[in-house]
Amino acid sequence: MSLNINKKRTYNVLGIMTGTSMDGIDISLIKTNGTDIVKILKEKSYNYSLKTQNIIKKIIKNKPKDRKKINEYFIRNEEIINNILIYFIKKFLIDFKIKKNFIDIIGLSGQTVYHDASQNMSIQLGSGKIIANELNIKTISSFRDNDIKNGGQGAPIGSYYHKYILNKLIDKSIIINLGGIANFSAINKNNIYSSDIGPANTIIDDLSNYFFKKKFDKKGYLSSKGKPIYNILNNFKKDDFFSKKFPKSLDRNHFNKYFSKLIKINKYDALCTATYMTLIGLEEFIKKNKINFDTMVLTGGGRKNSFLLKLLKKNIRKKIILIDNFKFNGDLVESQMFAYIAIRSIKKLTISNKYTTGVGKSISGGKLFIPN
Template sequence: MENFYKSIGAMCGSSCDGIDFSLIMTNGTDEVKILNNKFFEFDKNLKNKLKNFKNSISDMRAFREKIKSKEFISLELQFSNLIANYCLDFIKEYGTDFDMFGFHGFTLFHSAKDKISFQVGNAEIIKNIVKKNIIYDFRNNDLLNGGKGAPLASIYHFLILKKNNEFDSIINIGGISNCTYRKNSIFYSTDIGPGNCLLDEWAQNYFNKEFDSDGSLSAQGSINQIFANNFIDRFIFEKNVNISFDTADFSISEFRGLNKFDGLKTLTFITAELILEFCKRNNLKKSLVCGGGRKNKTLMRFLKDKAYNIDKLNYNGDFIESQAFAYLSVRTTLGKNISFPETTGTLKACTGGKIL
């Protein structure tokens, strides 16, 4: 008889607003039942600490120096204790036991060139509190095998697409936009470009808002086509697979001459156009959209009839990634592969994640 596991997945995205928790039951292959989801918001002090620490790391040398600092030791202790206690609160609220906890902390440094991806969060501290197997460090084995370390949710996206054949792709619009898509009966996955990262940075700098809630701010602006075309023309890829990005790869600096509403509208347009260009180049006709970007009405209007909110299929688009890491945790426990040449560019299909 096939074994099923109750697995918790936690994902802290690049927006750093908090952490998503999901509890699923799965066999680690073709069956997944979503049991519960919950978002835990970080307080402003922790958000600022995490963002400022990440922004202080410009390259590998800076990374090596910073993670030896007292500042990092204190930050990691605070973050790890918080995540562990959120896990206990999550389970207490839903009154159930579980088999494992897979967590993906906030990414402080990711460099495919240097073959390293580092997320804050100490597995030993978390295990001492949670008292279950901890699955962590999902990306580095992929990097060591020649991959880009991202995107990793692809194999979970595959399951959703297999159950919803009328769609040929899933686009996740988080800090970075990425896509899992079907082409000639083969599944591929790649980062596309900026997702919410430029929009959030602009909203924080010019509106004192964490993000453009439902796109209402960008709706008041006008597109500066010259700025938009310059960015898009420079950005269009030569390759269409196995590209990975970090939010640090993008900046709003070249748009600072625009007024605050036009700047936000232009950045929203650019984000959508890069997604549409990717879909056109890969002949994608009908995409499901998950992640925070699906709530931005201006962005979704720009995506026209290509994009459909995944919520309409009774999924909660806020928790696809945390569900994915719960699923990946079971696959890791079973010794199954989690990344593939078609998804991350790894030289061979490989396992990932460490178990403590």
């Protein structure tokens, strides 16, 4: 199926998301025009085995300390991620009996392995060129590069899909995405605002793996058995990230120094304390942002953490609703998002602005790869 951006209003797009939780891959096939039309056709989450998850984490952990060598190191390890992506995309097509020629384009997030906006670096593994050639489907990736090149943070990058969703929600709502990292999106005076706000699942997941050889703390059950350790939380509140102005962005390993402290205490207390860290990030956001809202709409895997939800409802005096209540699948919003912004990209529509990433001007982004 040809890709004619001048004549065709909507596109069949495959969105691929591998998030900072590194627990699996989300795939959504949607029909969209990149603005006001979105129809979900097929979608599914595929969980990584603990072995696969640890392979990816090991790649990140073993990165060189010399920042000049980081990019070269990750490129050498990209083949592993390419093979994982290709395997699951092919599986998705088989599972739903989808012919390749039905898909106009793939929107590929890539696996974020390093992010440091202060150094103008954000590295996602997963080659758009190789994916396009292997599957014989046009692929767009590297969505963050143009943003960073123009002085932006490079994250969060999917704000305009959140804007599409927010326009369908109740008034004075904000979206809180509880993935590996927590981020928000909100509309104020018709402008979309976004930012990372703190850890969501990263520390909890890493502790679950360390103490219990589990990929995550299901429903927060393990965390609920512990108590918060306030001297660690008090130090956490002083982290330099919270003093930075919005919008801002995070690498998943920014808070590793607290992980090294948490593994030295009782395992249940460690998980409980990590969950309180997610709460603190949200509390700091509410204190310091200037956007007025009444309802917090939760998406991402963290919305399934019953213990975290209990803490949020107790400590945050806002109405809290799961995005699933509005007929959006909270596990797959981000893969839908990359399909959506892929079409915005080929149409040269804005995907980031000064309120979402701090970029100097409203810009598009992404690189299109056409199969050989």
